[in-house]
Amino acid sequence: MTAKVVTITSGKGGVGKTTATANIGVALASLGHPAVCIDADIGLRNLDVIMGLENRIVYDLVDVVEGRCKLRQSMIKDKRVPDLYLIPAAQARDKTSVSPQDMIRLCDELRSHCEWILIDSPAGIERGFRNAIAPADLVLIITNPEVSAVRDADRIIGLIEAEGKGPGQLIINRLKPEMVKKGDMLGEEDILDVLAIELIGLVPEDDAVITASNQGNPVALNASSSAGNAFRDIARRLNGEEVPFEPLYDQQGFLKRISRLVRSGGDR
Amino acid sequence: MIVFTKPACYNRPLGVPMRTPLAIKGIGDRLVISLPQGEWTTILPDLMHAIDERGDFFKGAKVALQVDDRELGPAQLVALRQALAQREITLWALLATDESTCAAASKLGIDIDVGSPSHQTEEDDYVFDSDLPGDEAILVERTLRSGQRLRHPGHVIVFGDVNPGSEIVAGGHILIWGRLRGTVHAGAAGDESATVCALDMMPTQLRIASHIAVSPKRRGRPHPEVAFVRDGQLIAETWENSERS
DSSP states (O other), rough: OOEEEEEEEEESSSSHHHHHHHHHHHHHHHTTEEEEEEOOOOOOOOOOHHOOGGGGGGSOHHHHHSSSSHHHOOEOOOOSSEEEEOOOOOSOOOOSSSSSHHHHHHHHHOOOOOOOOEEEEOSSSHHHHHHHHHOOOOEEEOOOSSHHHHHHHHHHHHHHHTTSOOEEEEEEEEOOHHHHHHHHSSOOHHHHHHHEEEEEEEEEOOOOHHHHHHHHHOOGGGGHHHHHHHHHHHHHHTTTTTOOOOOOSTTTTTHHHHHHHHTTTTTT | OOBOOSSSSOOOOOOSSSSSEEEEEETTTTEEEEEOOSHHHHHHHHHHHHHHHHHTTTTTTTEEEETOOOOOOHHHHHHHHHHHHHHTEEEEEEEEEEEHHHHHHHHTOOOOOSTTTSOOOOOHHHHHOOSOOOEEEEOOOOOOTTTTTTSSSSSSEEEBBBBBTTTESSSSOEEEEEEEEEOOOOEEEEEETTTTEEEEOSEEEEEEEEEEBBBOOOOOOOOEEEEEEEETEEEEEETTOOOOO
16 A cells, blocks of 8 residues: 545635545545544644544654654544544644654655545644645645635645645635525635636535534534535545536536536646 | 726825836846936935835846946945945946046946947847837746746736736736736836736736726626826726727
8 A cells, every 4th residue: 555645735724624634534534545644733733633532642743753652653543434543743842843854754654554644734834834745745725715715725826836746636615505606705616717726625614514523523424414425525536536516506507617617627 | 998096095105206217228137227317416316216216126136327428436436336235236337438437447347348238239229229128028837826926127928827916026018818816017117118918907906117006896708908007097908999009
Protein backbone atom coordinates (compact mmCIF):
# COMPACT_ATOMS: atom_id res chain seq x y z
CA MET A 1 0.00 0.00 0.00
CA THR A 2 1.26 3.42 -0.86
CA ALA A 3 -0.95 6.07 0.61
CA LYS A 4 -1.92 9.28 -1.08
CA VAL A 5 -1.51 12.37 1.11
CA VAL A 6 -4.44 14.77 0.95
CA THR A 7 -4.33 18.10 2.76
CA ILE A 8 -7.57 19.91 3.54
CA THR A 9 -7.14 23.65 3.84
CA SER A 10 -9.07 26.90 3.42
CA GLY A 11 -7.19 29.99 4.52
CA LYS A 12 -10.20 31.33 6.35
CA GLY A 13 -11.12 29.78 9.67
CA GLY A 14 -14.43 28.17 10.50
CA VAL A 15 -15.38 27.01 7.04
CA GLY A 16 -15.27 23.31 7.90
CA LYS A 17 -11.74 21.97 7.40
CA THR A 18 -11.82 19.78 10.49
CA THR A 19 -15.37 18.56 9.88
CA ALA A 20 -14.45 17.69 6.30
CA THR A 21 -11.26 15.88 7.33
CA ALA A 22 -13.09 13.77 9.92
CA ASN A 23 -15.95 12.93 7.59
CA ILE A 24 -13.89 12.15 4.52
CA GLY A 25 -11.68 9.95 6.71
CA VAL A 26 -14.69 8.10 8.11
CA ALA A 27 -16.21 7.75 4.63
CA LEU A 28 -12.99 6.43 3.09
CA ALA A 29 -12.47 3.91 5.89
CA SER A 30 -16.08 2.70 5.75
CA LEU A 31 -15.66 2.15 2.01
CA GLY A 32 -12.82 -0.19 2.91
CA HIS A 33 -9.88 2.13 2.26
CA PRO A 34 -7.66 2.41 5.34
CA ALA A 35 -7.14 6.05 6.27
CA VAL A 36 -5.10 8.05 8.77
CA CYS A 37 -6.22 11.56 9.76
CA ILE A 38 -3.52 13.92 11.01
CA ASP A 39 -4.40 17.04 12.94
CA ALA A 40 -1.79 19.64 11.94
CA ASP A 41 -3.42 22.42 13.94
CA ILE A 42 -0.89 22.25 16.78
CA GLY A 43 -2.01 24.29 19.75
CA LEU A 44 -5.66 24.35 18.73
CA ARG A 45 -6.51 20.72 18.25
CA ASN A 46 -10.09 19.87 17.31
CA LEU A 47 -10.07 16.85 15.07
CA ASP A 48 -9.98 14.46 18.03
CA VAL A 49 -13.11 16.09 19.47
CA ILE A 50 -15.04 15.87 16.23
CA MET A 51 -13.99 12.24 15.78
CA GLY A 52 -14.92 11.53 19.40
CA LEU A 53 -11.45 10.23 20.30
CA GLU A 54 -10.35 12.95 22.70
CA ASN A 55 -10.23 10.67 25.74
CA ARG A 56 -7.94 8.15 24.05
CA ILE A 57 -5.03 10.46 23.40
CA VAL A 58 -1.74 9.38 24.93
CA TYR A 59 0.86 10.54 22.41
CA ASP A 60 0.52 13.25 19.79
CA LEU A 61 2.14 14.55 16.60
CA VAL A 62 4.86 16.47 18.43
CA ASP A 63 5.74 13.39 20.50
CA VAL A 64 6.33 11.45 17.28
CA VAL A 65 8.35 14.23 15.68
CA GLU A 66 10.49 14.66 18.78
CA GLY A 67 10.99 10.91 19.11
CA ARG A 68 9.21 10.38 22.44
CA CYS A 69 7.10 7.60 20.98
CA LYS A 70 6.87 5.34 17.96
CA LEU A 71 4.63 6.39 15.08
CA ARG A 72 2.40 3.40 15.70
CA GLN A 73 1.85 4.46 19.32
CA SER A 74 0.50 7.85 18.35
CA MET A 75 -2.09 6.39 15.96
CA ILE A 76 -5.44 6.22 17.73
CA LYS A 77 -7.75 3.58 16.34
CA ASP A 78 -11.27 4.78 15.65
CA LYS A 79 -13.96 3.25 17.84
CA ARG A 80 -16.58 2.75 15.11
CA VAL A 81 -14.85 2.21 11.79
CA PRO A 82 -12.04 -0.31 11.33
CA ASP A 83 -8.94 0.91 9.48
CA LEU A 84 -9.37 4.52 10.55
CA TYR A 85 -6.68 6.17 12.67
CA LEU A 86 -6.06 9.60 14.10
CA ILE A 87 -2.76 11.26 14.90
CA PRO A 88 -3.77 14.13 17.16
CA ALA A 89 -2.08 17.51 17.45
CA ALA A 90 -0.32 18.62 20.62
CA GLN A 91 -2.38 21.08 22.57
CA ALA A 92 0.31 22.60 24.76
CA ARG A 93 2.74 23.45 21.95
CA ASP A 94 2.71 25.68 18.89
CA LYS A 95 3.21 25.41 15.14
CA THR A 96 6.96 25.90 15.33
CA SER A 97 7.37 22.55 17.12
CA VAL A 98 7.04 20.86 13.74
CA SER A 99 8.78 21.68 10.46
CA PRO A 100 7.60 20.95 6.90
CA GLN A 101 10.43 18.38 6.67
CA ASP A 102 9.11 16.62 9.79
CA MET A 103 5.70 16.35 8.14
CA ILE A 104 7.16 14.93 4.93
CA ARG A 105 9.19 12.37 6.89
CA LEU A 106 6.19 11.38 9.01
CA CYS A 107 3.94 10.93 5.98
CA ASP A 108 6.56 8.91 4.13
CA GLU A 109 6.74 6.57 7.09
CA LEU A 110 2.94 6.33 7.20
CA ARG A 111 2.47 5.64 3.52
CA SER A 112 2.95 1.91 3.86
CA HIS A 113 0.34 1.65 6.63
CA CYS A 114 -2.75 2.87 4.78
CA GLU A 115 -4.26 4.07 1.51
CA TRP A 116 -5.13 7.62 2.46
CA ILE A 117 -3.48 10.17 4.71
CA LEU A 118 -5.70 13.17 5.41
CA ILE A 119 -4.11 16.26 6.93
CA ASP A 120 -6.29 18.84 8.66
CA SER A 121 -4.58 22.18 8.07
CA PRO A 122 -4.84 25.10 10.48
CA ALA A 123 -6.39 28.36 9.25
CA GLY A 124 -4.07 31.03 7.94
CA ILE A 125 -1.14 31.00 5.54
CA GLU A 126 1.73 30.84 8.02
CA ARG A 127 3.92 28.06 9.39
CA GLY A 128 1.08 25.70 10.25
CA PHE A 129 -0.28 25.91 6.73
CA ARG A 130 3.19 25.33 5.26
CA ASN A 131 3.59 22.27 7.49
CA ALA A 132 0.26 20.89 6.36
CA ILE A 133 0.78 21.25 2.62
CA ALA A 134 4.46 20.20 2.50
CA PRO A 135 3.75 16.44 2.23
CA ALA A 136 0.54 16.77 0.15
CA ASP A 137 0.00 14.89 -3.09
CA LEU A 138 -3.38 16.55 -3.45
CA VAL A 139 -4.79 19.65 -1.79
CA LEU A 140 -8.49 20.01 -1.18
CA ILE A 141 -9.52 23.63 -0.73
CA ILE A 142 -12.70 24.08 1.24
CA THR A 143 -14.77 27.23 1.09
CA ASN A 144 -18.18 28.55 2.08
CA PRO A 145 -20.48 30.40 -0.29
CA GLU A 146 -19.31 33.74 1.11
CA VAL A 147 -17.25 36.39 -0.63
CA SER A 148 -14.61 36.50 2.13
CA ALA A 149 -14.14 32.73 2.21
CA VAL A 150 -13.87 32.60 -1.59
CA ARG A 151 -11.30 35.40 -1.53
CA ASP A 152 -9.18 33.46 0.96
CA ALA A 153 -9.58 30.26 -1.04
CA ASP A 154 -8.31 32.13 -4.10
CA ARG A 155 -5.26 33.29 -2.16
CA ILE A 156 -4.63 29.73 -0.96
CA ILE A 157 -4.87 28.36 -4.51
CA GLY A 158 -2.28 30.93 -5.56
CA LEU A 159 0.05 29.85 -2.74
CA ILE A 160 -0.44 26.16 -3.51
CA GLU A 161 0.36 26.76 -7.17
CA ALA A 162 3.50 28.63 -6.13
CA GLU A 163 4.53 25.58 -4.05
CA GLY A 164 4.07 23.38 -7.11
CA LYS A 165 1.23 21.43 -5.50
CA GLY A 166 -1.12 21.87 -8.43
CA PRO A 167 -4.32 23.85 -8.40
CA GLY A 168 -6.06 21.44 -6.01
CA GLN A 169 -9.73 20.56 -5.93
CA LEU A 170 -12.60 22.44 -4.38
CA ILE A 171 -15.17 21.57 -1.73
CA ILE A 172 -18.01 24.05 -1.29
CA ASN A 173 -19.39 23.63 2.20
CA ARG A 174 -22.60 24.85 3.87
CA LEU A 175 -24.44 25.70 0.69
CA LYS A 176 -28.06 26.66 1.29
CA PRO A 177 -29.97 25.72 -1.86
CA GLU A 178 -32.96 27.87 -0.90
CA MET A 179 -30.85 31.00 -0.54
CA VAL A 180 -28.96 30.33 -3.75
CA LYS A 181 -32.24 29.89 -5.58
CA LYS A 182 -33.43 33.28 -4.35
CA GLY A 183 -30.14 34.84 -5.36
CA ASP A 184 -29.16 35.69 -1.78
CA MET A 185 -26.14 33.40 -1.66
CA LEU A 186 -23.25 32.71 -4.00
CA GLY A 187 -23.99 29.63 -6.05
CA GLU A 188 -21.43 27.03 -7.02
CA GLU A 189 -21.22 28.54 -10.49
CA ASP A 190 -20.31 31.97 -9.11
CA ILE A 191 -17.59 30.41 -6.96
CA LEU A 192 -16.18 28.27 -9.76
CA ASP A 193 -16.17 31.33 -12.02
CA VAL A 194 -13.67 32.99 -9.71
CA LEU A 195 -11.62 30.03 -8.55
CA ALA A 196 -11.58 28.05 -11.80
CA ILE A 197 -10.51 24.74 -10.25
CA GLU A 198 -12.10 21.33 -10.29
CA LEU A 199 -15.04 20.75 -7.96
CA ILE A 200 -14.90 17.59 -5.86
CA GLY A 201 -17.67 18.21 -3.35
CA LEU A 202 -20.82 20.22 -2.83
CA VAL A 203 -21.92 19.96 0.79
CA PRO A 204 -25.29 21.40 1.74
CA GLU A 205 -25.93 23.11 5.06
CA ASP A 206 -27.18 20.45 7.45
CA ASP A 207 -28.05 20.84 11.13
CA ALA A 208 -27.06 17.21 11.66
CA VAL A 209 -23.40 18.27 11.22
CA ILE A 210 -23.45 20.40 14.36
CA THR A 211 -25.12 17.70 16.46
CA ALA A 212 -22.75 15.10 15.10
CA SER A 213 -19.66 17.21 15.79
CA ASN A 214 -20.75 17.91 19.35
CA GLN A 215 -21.28 14.21 19.96
CA GLY A 216 -18.02 13.22 18.33
CA ASN A 217 -19.90 11.12 15.84
CA PRO A 218 -19.01 12.25 12.30
CA VAL A 219 -22.06 12.86 10.11
CA ALA A 220 -20.71 10.63 7.36
CA LEU A 221 -21.84 7.69 9.55
CA ASN A 222 -25.41 8.97 9.34
CA ALA A 223 -27.02 7.50 6.23
CA SER A 224 -29.94 9.91 6.27
CA SER A 225 -27.90 13.13 6.40
CA SER A 226 -27.54 15.16 3.20
CA ALA A 227 -24.15 16.49 4.32
CA GLY A 228 -23.08 12.97 5.23
CA ASN A 229 -24.02 11.87 1.73
CA ALA A 230 -22.00 14.67 0.20
CA PHE A 231 -18.91 13.66 2.21
CA ARG A 232 -19.34 10.02 1.19
CA ASP A 233 -19.52 11.21 -2.43
CA ILE A 234 -16.25 13.08 -1.99
CA ALA A 235 -14.62 9.89 -0.66
CA ARG A 236 -15.85 7.98 -3.70
CA ARG A 237 -14.60 10.66 -6.08
CA LEU A 238 -11.19 10.54 -4.37
CA ASN A 239 -11.14 6.84 -5.21
CA GLY A 240 -11.65 7.65 -8.86
CA GLU A 241 -15.35 6.87 -9.04
CA GLU A 242 -17.50 9.06 -11.29
CA VAL A 243 -20.17 10.30 -8.94
CA PRO A 244 -22.65 12.83 -10.31
CA PHE A 245 -23.32 15.86 -8.13
CA GLU A 246 -26.54 15.44 -6.16
CA PRO A 247 -29.18 17.87 -7.39
CA LEU A 248 -29.53 20.46 -4.63
CA TYR A 249 -32.17 22.52 -6.35
CA ASP A 250 -35.54 21.37 -7.64
CA GLN A 251 -35.47 23.51 -10.68
CA GLN A 252 -35.47 22.89 -14.38
CA GLY A 253 -32.26 22.74 -16.23
CA PHE A 254 -30.29 21.75 -13.20
CA LEU A 255 -28.78 18.69 -14.79
CA LYS A 256 -27.67 20.80 -17.69
CA ARG A 257 -25.92 23.21 -15.35
CA ILE A 258 -24.28 20.40 -13.45
CA SER A 259 -22.94 18.82 -16.59
CA ARG A 260 -21.50 22.22 -17.47
CA LEU A 261 -19.82 22.34 -14.06
CA VAL A 262 -18.24 19.00 -14.54
CA ARG A 263 -16.79 20.08 -17.82
CA SER A 264 -15.67 23.54 -16.77
CA GLY A 265 -13.80 22.36 -13.68
CA GLY A 266 -10.10 23.07 -13.71
CA ASP A 267 -9.80 23.89 -17.37
CA ARG A 268 -7.72 26.95 -16.76
CA MET B 1 -20.64 54.77 -22.95
CA ILE B 2 -20.23 54.48 -19.21
CA VAL B 3 -18.69 57.27 -17.24
CA PHE B 4 -17.06 55.81 -14.19
CA THR B 5 -18.30 57.16 -10.92
CA LYS B 6 -15.56 58.38 -8.69
CA PRO B 7 -15.65 56.93 -5.20
CA ALA B 8 -17.21 59.38 -2.78
CA CYS B 9 -14.33 59.08 -0.40
CA TYR B 10 -10.75 58.20 -1.01
CA ASN B 11 -7.58 58.83 0.86
CA ARG B 12 -6.33 61.32 -1.68
CA PRO B 13 -8.18 64.36 -2.97
CA LEU B 14 -9.71 63.67 -6.34
CA GLY B 15 -9.90 65.92 -9.32
CA VAL B 16 -6.67 67.64 -8.38
CA PRO B 17 -3.76 66.72 -10.60
CA MET B 18 -1.44 64.80 -8.30
CA ARG B 19 1.39 64.15 -10.65
CA THR B 20 3.99 66.60 -11.75
CA PRO B 21 4.55 66.08 -15.44
CA LEU B 22 7.61 63.94 -15.92
CA ALA B 23 8.56 62.24 -19.15
CA ILE B 24 9.51 58.68 -18.34
CA LYS B 25 10.56 56.14 -20.89
CA GLY B 26 11.78 52.61 -20.55
CA ILE B 27 14.64 50.68 -22.08
CA GLY B 28 14.37 47.08 -20.98
CA ASP B 29 14.14 47.07 -17.20
CA ARG B 30 15.55 50.56 -16.94
CA LEU B 31 13.92 53.96 -16.96
CA VAL B 32 14.91 57.26 -18.51
CA ILE B 33 13.50 60.44 -17.00
CA SER B 34 13.61 63.60 -19.10
CA LEU B 35 13.76 66.69 -16.97
CA PRO B 36 11.64 69.72 -17.79
CA GLN B 37 13.17 73.10 -18.52
CA GLY B 38 14.05 75.37 -15.64
CA GLU B 39 16.51 76.15 -12.90
CA TRP B 40 18.36 73.16 -11.42
CA THR B 41 17.69 74.41 -7.87
CA THR B 42 13.93 74.07 -8.43
CA ILE B 43 14.07 71.04 -10.69
CA LEU B 44 15.83 68.78 -8.18
CA PRO B 45 13.19 69.20 -5.41
CA ASP B 46 10.47 68.98 -8.08
CA LEU B 47 11.92 65.72 -9.33
CA MET B 48 12.14 64.22 -5.84
CA HIS B 49 8.61 65.39 -5.15
CA ALA B 50 7.42 63.78 -8.36
CA ILE B 51 9.16 60.53 -7.44
CA ASP B 52 7.70 60.56 -3.93
CA GLU B 53 4.23 61.15 -5.35
CA ARG B 54 4.45 57.97 -7.33
CA GLY B 55 4.83 55.92 -4.18
CA ASP B 56 7.15 52.97 -4.59
CA PHE B 57 6.79 52.75 -8.34
CA PHE B 58 10.45 53.70 -8.71
CA LYS B 59 11.68 51.68 -5.75
CA GLY B 60 14.63 49.55 -6.75
CA ALA B 61 14.65 50.98 -10.27
CA LYS B 62 17.67 51.86 -12.32
CA VAL B 63 17.16 55.32 -13.65
CA ALA B 64 18.89 57.46 -16.25
CA LEU B 65 18.34 61.21 -16.22
CA GLN B 66 18.17 63.17 -19.43
CA VAL B 67 19.62 66.54 -18.50
CA ASP B 68 20.39 67.71 -22.08
CA ASP B 69 22.67 70.73 -22.14
CA ARG B 70 22.50 71.63 -18.46
CA GLU B 71 25.80 72.39 -16.82
CA LEU B 72 26.16 70.34 -13.66
CA GLY B 73 29.15 70.18 -11.34
CA PRO B 74 30.32 67.19 -9.26
CA ALA B 75 28.66 68.56 -6.09
CA GLN B 76 25.27 68.75 -7.78
CA LEU B 77 25.64 65.25 -9.18
CA VAL B 78 26.62 63.81 -5.80
CA ALA B 79 23.58 65.49 -4.21
CA LEU B 80 21.38 64.08 -6.98
CA ARG B 81 22.75 60.59 -6.58
CA GLN B 82 22.31 60.69 -2.81
CA ALA B 83 18.75 61.97 -3.06
CA LEU B 84 17.92 59.11 -5.43
CA ALA B 85 19.72 56.54 -3.28
CA GLN B 86 17.61 57.58 -0.29
CA ARG B 87 14.59 56.51 -2.33
CA GLU B 88 16.29 53.22 -3.25
CA ILE B 89 16.81 54.32 -6.83
CA THR B 90 20.08 53.72 -8.63
CA LEU B 91 21.33 56.49 -10.86
CA TRP B 92 22.44 54.42 -13.75
CA ALA B 93 23.37 57.06 -16.28
CA LEU B 94 23.24 60.70 -17.16
CA LEU B 95 22.27 61.73 -20.65
CA ALA B 96 24.05 65.00 -21.06
CA THR B 97 25.34 66.98 -24.00
CA ASP B 98 27.33 69.50 -21.99
CA GLU B 99 30.98 68.51 -21.89
CA SER B 100 31.76 69.64 -18.36
CA THR B 101 28.71 67.76 -17.06
CA CYS B 102 29.86 64.63 -18.90
CA ALA B 103 33.34 65.00 -17.42
CA ALA B 104 31.95 65.40 -13.89
CA ALA B 105 29.69 62.37 -14.35
CA SER B 106 32.45 60.09 -15.59
CA LYS B 107 34.66 61.19 -12.69
CA LEU B 108 31.93 60.03 -10.31
CA GLY B 109 31.57 56.75 -12.16
CA ILE B 110 28.14 57.59 -13.57
CA ASP B 111 27.61 56.17 -17.01
CA ILE B 112 27.14 58.74 -19.76
CA ASP B 113 26.76 56.33 -22.62
CA VAL B 114 23.52 54.36 -22.82
CA GLY B 115 23.63 53.66 -26.48
CA SER B 116 23.96 57.43 -26.66
CA PRO B 117 20.34 58.53 -26.93
CA SER B 118 21.55 62.08 -26.46
CA HIS B 119 23.21 61.85 -29.83
CA GLN B 120 20.34 60.00 -31.38
CA THR B 121 20.69 57.52 -34.16
CA GLU B 122 17.74 56.15 -36.11
CA GLU B 123 17.51 53.04 -33.98
CA ASP B 124 17.43 55.08 -30.82
CA ASP B 125 14.62 57.15 -32.30
CA TYR B 126 12.60 53.98 -32.44
CA VAL B 127 13.29 53.21 -28.80
CA PHE B 128 12.76 56.64 -27.38
CA ASP B 129 10.03 58.13 -29.52
CA SER B 130 7.36 55.77 -28.27
CA ASP B 131 4.68 57.89 -26.67
CA LEU B 132 4.21 55.44 -23.82
CA PRO B 133 6.48 54.70 -20.91
CA GLY B 134 8.09 51.34 -21.27
CA ASP B 135 8.33 49.85 -24.69
CA GLU B 136 8.27 46.31 -23.47
CA ALA B 137 5.23 44.33 -22.52
CA ILE B 138 5.04 41.23 -20.42
CA LEU B 139 2.64 38.42 -21.06
CA VAL B 140 1.20 36.61 -18.06
CA GLU B 141 -0.38 33.34 -19.06
CA ARG B 142 -2.28 32.47 -15.93
CA THR B 143 -4.92 33.69 -13.55
CA LEU B 144 -3.79 36.31 -11.06
CA ARG B 145 -5.20 35.29 -7.71
CA SER B 146 -5.92 37.17 -4.51
CA GLY B 147 -2.73 38.47 -2.93
CA GLN B 148 -0.69 38.30 -6.13
CA ARG B 149 0.80 41.59 -7.32
CA LEU B 150 2.33 42.40 -10.66
CA ARG B 151 4.43 45.49 -11.35
CA HIS B 152 5.97 46.33 -14.66
CA PRO B 153 7.27 49.60 -16.11
CA GLY B 154 5.93 48.70 -19.56
CA HIS B 155 2.66 47.20 -20.76
CA VAL B 156 1.01 44.21 -19.13
CA ILE B 157 -0.99 41.55 -20.94
CA VAL B 158 -2.79 38.90 -18.93
CA PHE B 159 -4.11 35.83 -20.65
CA GLY B 160 -6.40 34.72 -17.84
CA ASP B 161 -8.49 36.25 -15.09
CA VAL B 162 -7.51 38.96 -12.65
CA ASN B 163 -9.30 37.93 -9.46
CA PRO B 164 -10.43 40.21 -6.64
CA GLY B 165 -7.62 40.92 -4.20
CA SER B 166 -4.92 40.94 -6.88
CA GLU B 167 -3.20 44.03 -8.21
CA ILE B 168 -1.49 45.11 -11.42
CA VAL B 169 0.57 48.29 -11.70
CA ALA B 170 1.89 49.08 -15.16
CA GLY B 171 3.69 52.02 -16.70
CA GLY B 172 1.75 51.53 -19.93
CA HIS B 173 -1.40 49.78 -21.09
CA ILE B 174 -3.06 46.85 -19.33
CA LEU B 175 -4.82 44.24 -21.45
CA ILE B 176 -6.80 41.46 -19.83
CA TRP B 177 -7.97 38.59 -21.98
CA GLY B 178 -10.32 37.37 -19.30
CA ARG B 179 -12.28 38.74 -16.36
CA LEU B 180 -10.95 41.78 -14.59
CA ARG B 181 -11.99 41.78 -10.92
CA GLY B 182 -8.91 43.05 -9.10
CA THR B 183 -7.26 46.46 -8.85
CA VAL B 184 -5.38 47.78 -11.87
CA HIS B 185 -3.31 50.91 -12.40
CA ALA B 186 -2.32 51.72 -15.97
CA GLY B 187 0.01 54.59 -16.82
CA ALA B 188 1.22 54.47 -13.23
CA ALA B 189 4.05 56.89 -13.92
CA GLY B 190 1.59 59.54 -14.98
CA ASP B 191 0.76 58.62 -18.56
CA GLU B 192 -2.84 59.62 -19.25
CA SER B 193 -2.88 58.00 -22.68
CA ALA B 194 -2.67 54.54 -21.14
CA THR B 195 -5.74 52.33 -21.40
CA VAL B 196 -7.15 49.28 -19.69
CA CYS B 197 -8.90 46.66 -21.80
CA ALA B 198 -10.72 43.58 -20.54
CA LEU B 199 -13.16 41.05 -21.89
CA ASP B 200 -15.23 41.49 -18.75
CA MET B 201 -14.47 44.72 -16.94
CA MET B 202 -15.51 44.75 -13.28
CA PRO B 203 -12.37 45.90 -11.45
CA THR B 204 -12.40 46.49 -7.69
CA GLN B 205 -10.72 49.76 -8.56
CA LEU B 206 -9.41 51.13 -11.81
CA ARG B 207 -6.70 53.75 -12.04
CA ILE B 208 -5.17 55.44 -15.04
CA ALA B 209 -2.37 57.89 -14.23
CA SER B 210 -3.86 60.00 -11.41
CA HIS B 211 -7.48 59.08 -12.06
CA ILE B 212 -9.28 56.64 -9.83
CA ALA B 213 -12.64 54.99 -10.38
CA VAL B 214 -14.70 52.10 -9.14
CA SER B 215 -16.87 49.96 -11.39
CA PRO B 216 -20.51 50.93 -11.69
CA LYS B 217 -23.08 48.19 -11.17
CA ARG B 218 -23.22 45.97 -14.18
CA ARG B 219 -26.33 45.95 -16.31
CA GLY B 220 -26.74 43.03 -18.63
CA ARG B 221 -24.18 40.67 -20.04
CA PRO B 222 -20.45 41.31 -19.88
CA HIS B 223 -18.83 42.57 -23.03
CA PRO B 224 -15.28 43.61 -23.90
CA GLU B 225 -14.58 47.13 -22.75
CA VAL B 226 -11.79 49.65 -22.93
CA ALA B 227 -11.19 52.28 -20.26
CA PHE B 228 -9.30 55.51 -20.91
CA VAL B 229 -9.08 59.12 -19.83
CA ARG B 230 -10.92 61.74 -21.84
CA ASP B 231 -11.24 65.38 -20.76
CA GLY B 232 -9.99 64.52 -17.30
CA GLN B 233 -12.54 61.79 -16.80
CA LEU B 234 -12.19 58.02 -16.70
CA ILE B 235 -14.44 56.49 -19.30
CA ALA B 236 -15.20 52.89 -20.22
CA GLU B 237 -16.67 52.06 -23.59
CA THR B 238 -17.71 48.76 -25.04
CA TRP B 239 -15.24 47.60 -27.60
CA GLU B 240 -17.80 47.64 -30.44
CA ASN B 241 -18.81 51.25 -29.80
CA SER B 242 -15.37 52.53 -29.02
CA GLU B 243 -14.53 55.75 -30.83
CA ARG B 244 -10.86 55.11 -30.35
CA SER B 245 -9.12 53.69 -33.33
